[in-house]
Amino acid sequence: GQQLNQSPQSMFIQEGEDVSMNCTSSSIFNTWLWYKQDPGEGPVLLIALYKAGELTSNGRLTAQFGITRKDSFLNISASIPSDVGIYFCAGQLRGATNKLIFGTGTLLAVQP
Amino acid sequence: GAGVSQSPSNKVTEKGKDVELRCDPISGHTALYWYRQRLGQGLEFLIYFQGNSAPDKSGLPSDRFSAERTGESVSTLTIQRTQQEDSAVYLCASSAQGDTEAFFGQGTRLTVV
Secondary structure, three states: OOOEEEEOOEEEEEOOOOEEEEEEOOOOEEEEEEEEEOOOOOOEEEEEEOOOOOEEEEOOEEEEEOOOOOEEEEEEOOOOHHHOEEEEEEEEEOOOOOOEEEEOOEEEEEEO | OOOOEEEOOEEEEOOOOOEEEEEEOOOOOOEEEEEEEOOOOOOEEEEEEEOOOOOEOOOOOOOOEEEEEOOOOOEEEEEOOOOHHHOEEEEEEEEOOOOOOOEEOOOEEEEEO
């Protein structure tokens, strides 16, 4: 199925470190969303972005909607053990229905 | 309800049997999505319902897969003649009209043996 390119695939970091992950596409998106998924759970929405260039924060999380509308990044500052999980980007294609396409995911492991 | 509810939470079925998975969206949400997530993989889009519009079925992998939605409420995803490669977590999400922020249920873990 159709998925966005997301990198890195996995990250293993020490508590307190900052983290950055991104999604890219050859298509233009209207909206970018970032989700976190814990084991055995459904994804939980973290941040929503609606305008090119928009930079939005949610606590230690910061995400940006790329100027070209084809990419987005998520930063996590001062990571803590509970940040462990899989992070997914999702985008709504420009001109399409509200169908959301998801990235391939970034597995984050944080060592105390 | 307060959130998206999916049932059953787990389903083990024999190869060749049909299964039905149910999703109750958040009350008032007109949009409903189904995704498939294989072990260790991302979310694969299956189908999208928006109000009374024709559903976007572009992600359904084969004609063994179908989904229905009753008005703006419950949806069922049906997989006929299940195969082992159908084993995955099936996730449902809903969003309010005109809003792309989708909220997920906990999923149904399907195991085909």
